Amino acid sequence: MKAIVLGCGRVGAHLANSLVEHGHHVTVMDREPKAFRMLGDDLMIEHSDAAPHRSAGPGTPRAKTVRQKIACVLGLGIDEDVLRQAGIEEADAFAAVTDSDYTNIMACLMAKEIFRVPRVIARISEPKREKIFHQLGLETICPSILGAQSVFDLLLKAK
């Protein structure tokens, strides 16, 4: 699968690393060059090399031991040209996980409605806004609610 992750903070970097570990092609986008350090130095590649990798055909078994590198694209996630540069036209999945809810919604709307990416997921920080995302037909994840739920479960289990 070819995935694009928008936002290279803690969530984005972790997500990108996990996807790569599972053998997917990942491109990470961020407007801040320093943000890519979150990925770990050995993993980054310049965006000039970020041309969409075609996954190996069915006849060639993928070597699981070799870790794919992560392509990094610098720029705004709501800029059509930057999204194209990140290979959104060939992407199978798009995840917007910046810390700005509205940026995430706008980027996801673009991915879904302009570029027709099959799988689009947005992160939201403010649980109250989840309703907005759903009204716009977007799939969302709210770390604050998930975190609270996990703590709640652990507390009850500990009893």
Added chain:
Amino acid sequence: MYVVIVGGGKVGYYLAKDLLARGHEVTIIERDERKCHRIQDDFGSIVLEGECSTDLMEQAGASRADVFIAVTGEDETNLVLSQIAKRFFQIPKAIARVVNPKNRKTFNQLGIDLTVSATEIITTLIEQEMATQEILPLVSLGRGKLEIVEIHLPIDSPALKKTVQQLSLPEDSILISIIRGDQIIVPRGDTVFRPNDTVLALTATASAEKLKTFFYP
């Protein structure tokens, strides 16, 4: 008319002032406390303080609004809130401010067709002042598909001494008038072009470049 405005900065403030003066009903949603106070002091209690959300829009009575205007300084916010206004509250008209002109196309693609970009307006005005060999766009109509343009005929224009009929302009362009000194001429088939004429034309935006070749060498 009932107008809901999001963003009480300079644009929102003066917009509200103008609308109120024309007798419209206005509610402003603004997150900054100080800006809220300023609006309240000047216009009375027409402001709701807080991060704009569906709840706040509901509180503002968005479902009975005739027009929704998003003029915050952030394009993402303006886009998303306009979407909500249209899709959820079904407000007939949603207008969004576009800070970065590049985003206008995206707004249109995502269904927000009424956008205003100060940057673009200023750029166009400056271009109008500067350009001499260009077709000057004066007004954009039909959501950008049509425009009224101004053309100054140079002394070596290929249109000179020809009649309007001889010129056979593109099908989707039509001449509106010719300004010759103090005279305003309504062009007919037998009107002849002269140097330094200013021609006003209505044209499909896509054909504006083609139109240029008829008047400039």
